[in-house]
Amino acid sequence: MIAKTRSMTVEEYFAFDETSDIRNEFIDGEIYPMPGGTRSHNKIVAMTIRTLIDLLDPRDCEVYASQMRVRVDDTKYLYPDVSIVRGEPEFEEENEVTLLNPTAVVEVTSPSSIATDHVEKVAYYGAVPSIQGYLILDQERVFAEWYTRTESGWHLQQFNDASDEIALEPLGCRLRLAQVYRGLSLSA
DSSP states (O other): OOOOOOOOOOOHHHHHHHSSSSSEEEEEEEEEEOOOOOOHHHEEEEEHHHHHHSSSSSTTTEEEOOOOOOEEEEHHHHHHSSSEEEEEEBBSSTOOOSOOHHHHHHHHEEEETTHHHHTTHHHHHHHHHTTTTEEEOOBBBEEEEEEETTTTTTEEEEESSOOEEEEEEEGGGEEEEHHHTTTOOOOO
């Protein structure tokens, strides 16, 4: 992640982010702009959201797009591409901008975020007690990494075939990679 602005307080970040044209993540006083993604990135996010909405019971789960901010701790705020809450969502403020209790999050990699998604964000999301699963989807090939929380840390599974199904245990459903990558011509 490359910081693009001066160091800020959390309150300054909230004010800045509220008026910004793009999403901005916040890590320990630094702002990290999150510009829009490619066609593949956006299509994978859209298909993931659509598929999860179809798979999950709307009475029990809510699926949020990338405009939902997630609080990691007092000095870290991220914007996952997809956030899912099983049960009643909890928010930091009345306007329901910052989610406190996601059950699972999804990031779709881009060339500029691939290292961050696979290293820093694994640790950040691991610091959120409610997050039981973290799914990373590659935008350039059919490839997914599914991290599930265990007593000893994250358990990693990798998938690289469109026919693969990922058991999203914390959500009580199975996600087929063919659904997520539908309409895209990507290599395995």
